Amino acid sequence: MLDIDFWNIFWTIVNLVIFYLFAKKFLFGRILKVMEQRREMISGQFDAAAQKEKEAAALKEKYEGVMQSAGDESARMLQEAKKNADAQYNKIVKSAADEADRMVQDARKSIENERQAALRSVESDIAKIAMTAAEKIVEETNDPQQNKKMYDAFMDEVEQNDTDGD
Numbered sequence: 001m002l003d004i005d006f007w008n009i010f011w012t013i014v015n016l017v018i019f020y021l022f023a024k025k026f027l028f029g030r031i032l033k034v035m036e037q038r039r040e041m042i043s044g045q046f047d048a049a050a051q052k053e054k055e056a057a058a059l060k061e062k063y064e065g066v067m068q069s070a071g072d073e074s075a076r077m078l079q080e081a082k083k084n085a086d087a088q089y090n091k092i093v094k095s096a097a098d099e100a101d102r103m104v105q106d107a108r109k110s111i112e113n114e115r116q117a118a119l120r121s122v123e124s125d126i127a128k129i130a131m132t133a134a135e136k137i138v139e140e141t142n143d144p145q146q147n148k149k150m151y152d153a154f155m156d157e158v159e160q161n162d163t164d165g166d
Helices: 006-141 144-165
Strands: none
C-alpha cells in the first residue's frame, strides 16, 4: 500500500519554501524588471508606430493638397495659355484682314490711277485727232464749192433729224 512519510513531505515543503524565497529574493525581481522593460519597449514601439502613422497621414494630406494645388495651377496655366493663344490668333487674323484690305485699297487706287491715265491719254489722242481733222477742214474750207457741199450735207442731216424726231 501507499506509505506516507511525513518527514519526506515536511522536507519537500521546506525545500520548496526555501526555493521560493530564494527565487523571490534573486530571480523574481529581475524577471519582473525584464518583463516591465519589455512591456515599456513594446508600448514605446506601439506609440512610435502610432506617431509614424499620424505623420504618414499628415504627409499624405499635405501631398494631396500639393497635388490639388498643382492640378489647379496647371489648369489655370493651361487656361491662361489658351486665352493668350486665342488673343494671338485673333490679332494675327485681324492683322491679315487689315493687310488684305489695305492691299485691295491699294489695288483699287492703282487701277483708278491707271484708268485716269488711260482716259487722259485717250482724251489727248482724241484732241490731237480733232485738231488734225480741224486743220484739214480749215484747209479744205478755203474752197467755196467744198463749203457749199458741207453746208448742204449739214442741212440735209438737220432736216433728217427733224423729220425723225417728229
